[in-house]
Amino acid sequence: MKILIETLNHFKPYWKILLLAFGSSLIAGAFAVIPPILTGKVVDELLGDANSQVLFYLIFGIMLAFLCKVVFESLQEFIQVKIGLDVISDMQLRAFKKLQKAPMSFFSTSPRGDMLFRLTHDVESVQNLNNTVVPRFIQQVIAAIAAFVAVFPLYWPAAVIMLIVFAIYLVPSFMIGTKVRKMGAISRDMSADLYNHTQESIESVRLVRTFQTQEQENKRLEEKLSIWKRFAIRLALFGKFNWRLGNVFNNGAPGVIMLVGGYSVWQQEISIGTLIAVLGFIPTMFMPVRSLAENALTIQQAIPALERIYEYFDLPSEQTESFPIFENVKGDIDVNNIRFAYPNATEEVLKGVSFSIKSGQHIGIVGSSGGGKSTLIQLLLGLYEPTSGSIFVDQKDLSKHDFQSLRQNVGVVSQETFLLNSTLKQNLLYAKPNATDDELLLAVEAADLGDLIDSLPEGFETIVGERGLKLSGGQRQRVALARSILRHPPVLIFDEATSSLDGETEEKVQSSLEKLIPGRTTITIAHRLVTVKDADCILLLDKGLIAEQGTHEELLSLKGQYYQLYMAQYSELDKESAV
């Protein structure tokens, strides 16, 4: 019921045009009543005087009524399908927008396949229901009501028999329907899981081939398919049972009416024509029930699909209130005693981290793997909120300002680079669609991409395959660098940005980056300590705490963890040249 009310609410803005559709349906219903009545009259005429002119008018009337019925039905169907598709597209867009605003914690806990399934297959199921079942069902309900209204004055016992038949049919049908709906929801989740599994296997094709786990993947899919199949068969059986039950009543009802009506004809209470007219109304009266049973599968799929789409309307947003935006960001950052644990995790990743960066300073963050470096960056970008403590950017509390406006001022290059399945140029322009060719060239130079572009068959216009697969890891990372540089952000964050580059390329990119760093607040996360050697301050993050802090030289002289790391990374020769 809740889902029906919510769905009707979506149609509210279109009520005027829907009224027109409803009016057309009413007119079509009125025309649908005429043929059986006139058919009854034809029979009585044939059994009586058989006046050819009257017969001609009656038959012409039947044909005309049919034609008018079809015209008005088509008008109603067209309007309804059109409005339905408008509403469904609105829903799809709304769900998508909600997803765009959802907090990162949602993405780290929801399977990607499930999200895609909701926004594509679930939407498609609802479209099927809209295009094929709903408009006709509305016509059928109106025609059935009109048929009842017509049958009552003709021969009321037939109408009463039909109402009794409905009452008897609806009880088991409702019970089966409820069960089928619940099963339909489970089946939908199973389909989404299957989709998710298939998508994941295809996406990780390299992993699968490298580890030769095709058999394992096939087996997993086979197991999932076999569970789904068993369930789908049970669901189809239940659905079919409902349909068979409908058929029994559909075929049984005319028999009862014929029996009772035949007796009335024999008693000369009604004419044979009237009985034939009444029998002619029975399929129309039964049609909505029959249609529900026949389209059970489409309905079973669409209702849970609709519920799954609606669930996205209630997704929380990362920022619920509208806060003041960050303007003219300078890049002063103050982190005060922040603590943080990921949702559903018991252990804190950050356990009271404090530091300050002055505008234009370069800060390096180093430390062992899993120490919380990337997490800290996510918090600085407002992708997650600290459980306690605060972050100030330009003396403005991040939690009370618009995250998105801050992110527009930050250029981030991380370990994972995502490229669009488009041209190299489009990938660069993604960061700044209105960038000039000169700006593009500068960014390309800074990221040392020139040689790569010259070597590509179509240069800038080369398509860099889906997820940038046609480029090497290092090349992808340099494209991501160029993309970030293009925005001229006042704050730069490099999270292992040069990690997948070979020594020579890293050196080149590093020297380009060094030219970009002056004047911008820069945070560099690096495993290779040489990358942050020249930073104004280096933070050593260990198990969620800042264990050491200072310049490269200061940290070396401390002879603590940084020194140990450094010793482990470099040969004697390197050490001498680096100090």
Ligand SMILES: Nc1ncnc2c1ncn2[C@@H]1O[C@H](COP(=O)(O)OP(=O)(O)OP(=O)(O)O)[C@@H](O)[C@H]1O
């Ligand atoms: N989305 C997440 N959900 C739950 N736990 C997470 C999530 N992301 C990271 N973690 C956990 O948080 C801890 C810190 O991870 P983080 O990526 O911040 O470390 P890091 O210092 O950047 O490591 P590395 O140097 O290996 O990149 C790890 O124990 C990791 O398992």
